[in-house]
Amino acid sequence: MKTLSDLIIEFYEKLSSWEHSVVEGSGITLPQMHTIEILGVNDGIRMKDLAAKMGVTTGTLTVMIDNLEKKNLVERIPNPDDRRSYVIKLSPEGVDHYRRHSNFHLELTRECVSKFSDEEIQTFRSLLQEFISHI
Secondary structure, eight states: OHHHHHHHHHHHHHHHHHHHHHHTTTTSOHHHHHHHHHHHHSSSEEHHHHHHHHTSOHHHHHHHHHHHHHTTSEEEEEOTTOTTOEEEEEOHHHHHHHHHHHHHHHHHHHHHHTTSOHHHHHHHHHHHHHHHHTO
């Protein structure tokens, strides 16, 4: 198990290093990019739900959203279902950031599995899904 643990850590560190290199010089931090990624997948999400997805408090998230809003990357929109809350959405510029970053992810994935057969890709996908379901 130690070897498997070491491999998982090595994979995480390489992926994390790659992520840092991609956002470097973009004017946003890696946590801000992760927020943009979640918003890109969940168009229009309540603060409470976004905080839960990110594993942070709503107080911490408020500061993050304030900073992203100042950079014109997100918008607070009154929640049509609850006047007391807001829905967070990407602005058009935020959508551009999301799409660029998503394309980087797709290219990295293509590079990583370029020598895999279709069957190996399917197996890898299944194993990753199973792995993620236990985290």
